[in-house]
Amino acid sequence: MAEEREVVLMKGNEAIAHAAIRCGCDGYFGYPITPQSEVIETLAELKPWETTGMKVVQAESELASIYMVYGAAGAGKRAMTSSSSPGVALMQEGITYMAGAEVPGVFVNVQRGGPGLGTIQPSQGDYFQATRGGGNGDYKVIVLAPSSVQEMADFVDLAFELAFKYRNPAMILSDGVIGQMMEKVVLPPYKPRRTDEEVIKQCPWASTGKPKGGRERVVITSLELKPEIMEQRNIALQQKYAKIQENEVRYEEQLMDDAEYAIVAFGSAARIAEKSVELAREQGIKVGLFRPITLFPFPIKEIEALSKKVKGILVAEINAGQMVQDVRLAVNGAVPVEQFGRLGGIVPDPEEIVEALKKVM
Amino acid sequence: MSYLFCIVLTYSYLCTLKLRFNALNNNIMAKMKGAIVVDTERCKGCQLCIIACPQKVIALAGKVNLHGYPYVEATNEEACVGCASCGIVCPDGCITVYRKKMEE
Amino acid sequence: MDRNQIVQPENIVCKKPTLMNDNNMHYCPGCSHGVVHKLIAEVIEEMGMEDKAVGVSPVGCAVFAYNYIDIDWQEAAHGRAPALATGIKRCWPDRLVFTYQGDGDLACIGTCETIHALNRGENIVIIFVNNAIYGMTGGQMAPTTLIGQKTSTCPYGRDPQLHGYPLKMADIAAGLEGTCYVTRQSVESVGAINKAKKALRKAFEASMAGKGSSLVEFVSTCNSGWKLTPAQANEWMKENMFPFYPKGDLKDTTNL
Numbered sequence: 001m002a003e004e005r006e007v008v009l010m011k012g013n014e015a016i017a018h019a020a021i022r023c024g025c026d027g028y029f030g031y032p033i034t035p036q037s038e039v040i041e042t043l044a045e046l047k048p049w050e051t052t053g054m055k056v057v058q059a060e061s062e063l064a065s066i067y068m069v070y071g072a073a074g075a076g077k078r079a080m081t082s083s084s085s086p087g088v089a090l091m092q093e094g095i096t097y098m099a100g101a102e103v104p105g106v107f108v109n110v111q112r113g114g115p116g117l118g119t120i121q122p123s124q125g126d127y128f129q130a131t132r133g134g135g136n137g138d139y140k141v142i143v144l145a146p147s148s149v150q151e152m153a154d155f156v157d158l159a160f161e162l163a164f165k166y167r168n169p170a171m172i173l174s175d176g177v178i179g180q181m182m183e184k185v186v187l188p189p190y191k192p193r194r195t196d197e198e199v200i201k202q203c204p205w206a207s208t209g210k211p212k213g214g215r216e217r218v219v220i221t222s223l224e225l226k227p228e229i230m231e232q233r234n235i236a237l238q239q240k241y242a243k244i245q246e247n248e249v250r251y252e253e254q255l256m257d258d259a260e261y262a263i264v265a266f267g268s269a270a271r272i273a274e275k276s277v278e279l280a281r282e283q284g285i286k287v288g289l290f291r292p293i294t295l296f297p298f299p300i301k302e303i304e305a306l307s308k309k310v311k312g313i314l315v316a317e318i319n320a321g322q323m324v325q326d327v328r329l330a331v332n333g334a335v336p337v338e339q340f341g342r343l344g345g346i347v348p349d350p351e352e353i354v355e356a357l358k359k360v361m
Numbered sequence: 362m363s364y365l366f367c368i369v370l371t372y373s374y375l376c377t378l379k380l381r382f383n384a385l386n387n388n389i390m391a392k393m394k395g396a397i398v399v400d401t402e403r404c405k406g407c408q409l410c411i412i413a414c415p416q417k418v419i420a421l422a423g424k425v426n427l428h429g430y431p432y433v434e435a436t437n438e439e440a441c442v443g444c445a446s447c448g449i450v451c452p453d454g455c456i457t458v459y460r461k462k463m464e465e
Numbered sequence: 466m467d468r469n470q471i472v473q474p475e476n477i478v479c480k481k482p483t484l485m486n487d488n489n490m491h492y493c494p495g496c497s498h499g500v501v502h503k504l505i506a507e508v509i510e511e512m513g514m515e516d517k518a519v520g521v522s523p524v525g526c527a528v529f530a531y532n533y534i535d536i537d538w539q540e541a542a543h544g545r546a547p548a549l550a551t552g553i554k555r556c557w558p559d560r561l562v563f564t565y566q567g568d569g570d571l572a573c574i575g576t577c578e579t580i581h582a583l584n585r586g587e588n589i590v591i592i593f594v595n596n597a598i599y600g601m602t603g604g605q606m607a608p609t610t611l612i613g614q615k616t617s618t619c620p621y622g623r624d625p626q627l628h629g630y631p632l633k634m635a636d637i638a639a640g641l642e643g644t645c646y647v648t649r650q651s652v653e654s655v656g657a658i659n660k661a662k663k664a665l666r667k668a669f670e671a672s673m674a675g676k677g678s679s680l681v682e683f684v685s686t687c688n689s690g691w692k693l694t695p696a697q698a699n700e701w702m703k704e705n706m707f708p709f710y711p712k713g714d715l716k717d718t719t720n721l
Contacts, residue, residue: 026556055555059548060581067545067578071552074539075519079552097542196557207537207553209517209560219531221540396471400481407495407695413655430494438468445479446655452499453490454481461471 066094076206096135100222121345122176259288395443495695544575586643
């Protein structure tokens with residue numbers, strides 16, 4: 001049977017909405033905020049509750065949104081939300097609760113300039129918030145960084161797969177460029193939503209209702225007052241993160257085979273850096289692009305290996321210097337590592353990155 | 362004359378009704394016998410059962426349980442009619458109440 | 466009659482509900498939480514819904530409600546229980562979904578979630594244990610603390626100039642379009658407990674019949690926070706809380 005593969009032109013935000021319906025998402029709970037309101041608007045227009053049965057709720061705030069996701073995902077359902085930087089700041093408590101209670105919620109951050117209310121133009125200033133954890137305690141969220149509308153579509157199902165595989169919250173860290181730009185995208189084929197029986201079978205840990213004469217009651221909680229037990233729970237979480245680090249790293253390399261220098265960039269900065277690599281090569285500079293796709297787990301080993309091949313690294317990111325810290329940790333002083341970024345919602349030109357690269361050389 | 366006779370007849374009938382009602386009442390009270398079993402390790406000695414009991418069945422036992430709470434016991438169980446007021450108001454569900462109809 | 470003849474299983478007229486397990490509850494002696502827990506356990510069992518019930522516990526004294534009633538539970542962040550319940554009920558429409566919240570959880574940090582979940586008419590029951598104080602954290606003022614009432618953060622008595630006025634959440638809820646049943650009950654006497662149980666049953670039935678949201682407020686005591694004995698606390702509640710938070714149905718469009 002031939003798979004139906006539709007090629008359409010749409011915004012990154014719209015692709016998230018379409019992909020959510022097609023990957024069997026059970027519920028979307030969100031709140032409008034620029035530059036990602038198209039996600040809930042598209043869902044509202046497509047009315048998936050009439051076709052696949054997926055629920056779409058406009059919540060009263062980002063705070064309520066993340067907790068609606070927590071409730072539905074804690075009951076084993078594929079639940080997601082989306083927001084932008086200030087809204088995701090509001091969600092941090094819910095995210096740490098999900099991490100502590102091991103609830104597989106999925107959320108999307110279409111980043112904008114900050115700090116505070118900031119601006120509505122794009123930025124990559126939430127790298128720390130995403131990878132260091134903006135909430136309290138020792139936890140990690142699986143972070144996928146798309147750099148195209150195609151990846152926005154593909155990463156929704158991937159985020160759910162990883163979230164449920166590890167019973168951990170997972171996020172798609174996008175930005176206003178990817179969210180708003182229009183590109184050709186091959187939408188994923190429809191996958192039916194799991195039936196209630198399938199959910200109960202696949203998620204015995206979820207609060208689906210304690211069967212009469214069956215298993216013990218399920219309690220989805222992040223609370224544990226006995227320190228000895230809480231330490232064990234935390235150790236188990238750390239072991240889980242180590243496993244994710246070992247198994248789920250994703251990245252992309254372009255023109256690295258003969259590269260003497262490397263640009264490391266993610267998301268929309270990587271798209272711009274692709275052009276920068278092209279321009280630099282025209283000027284005779286042998287540079288390649290290393291693009292982390294997972295920001296947690298960060299491609300530590302791969303960047304360490306890369307640092308043994310090149311003479312210098314430029315980290316191009318649209319912030320004041322966040323991912324550069326992780327690159328420096330991986331490089332461990334082997335070669336110079338510099339950072340270039342623009343702030344305040346300004347998106348850099350490819351030529352600016354080439355100039356910055358020349359300063360590294 | 363017949364009017365007076367009617368009044369006397371009515372009054373006598375009403376008196377028998379009252380007597381019958383009293384007898385019935387006493388029989389109901391006499392017919393139910395209750396007993397309580399207190400889970401003393403669950404009891405926290407809040408004494409709300411003592412206040413709720415209409416028959417003064419329950420009192421503090423003068424002892425404490427393993428958690429350090431003084432617990433209650435039925436010190437006057439003869440008077441218990443199994444109304445279950447104690448069990449209903451108990452915040453910890455400590456009291457199991459039994460009730461049985463007495464055979465004459 | 467011999468006592469042994471009376472104490473037989475067939476003669477039981479009152480016992481700990483089956484859905485309450487053997488864990489000793491951590492609540493203070495005489496706390497209303499215990500009675501409300503019993504009613505929830507009894508009603509769920511009588512409805513035969515123990516395999517379909519999902520409770521959402523709060524932050525507050527009742528955070529450990531999930532340790533006592535033998536159904537599935539989720540622990541919510543402070544005030545967010547109605548949002549969790551919304552997520553659960555929307556994705557599992559045939560489940561009996563309820564929240565269990567205190568006055569800080571529901572009427573302070575969670576006011577927004579409470580009002581919006583109720584107003585959206587989510588088919589859930591919000592159970593509100595209102596004892597006009599923050600018990601778990603040591604007796605601070607709550608949004609439902611009465612004028613003149615003394616707590617650790619208003620030691621000279623609640624003063625409107627400094628602290629504003631107490632909030633009547635049930636009245637607000639009754640004015641919302643999405644609610645179908647809003648009631649105030651109490652659990653200090655057998656009569657009150659019997660009425661409260663019927664109210665709780667009605668609310669649960671209404672949520673399963675898709676009639677909308679319900680708020681069941683239990684005007685309650687906190688003898689530790691109020692620094693009274695359990696018996697004194699009941700009296701104080703009757704004298705002071707009942708006149709300000711009057712009992713009865715504020716709204717009933719359930720036709721049940």
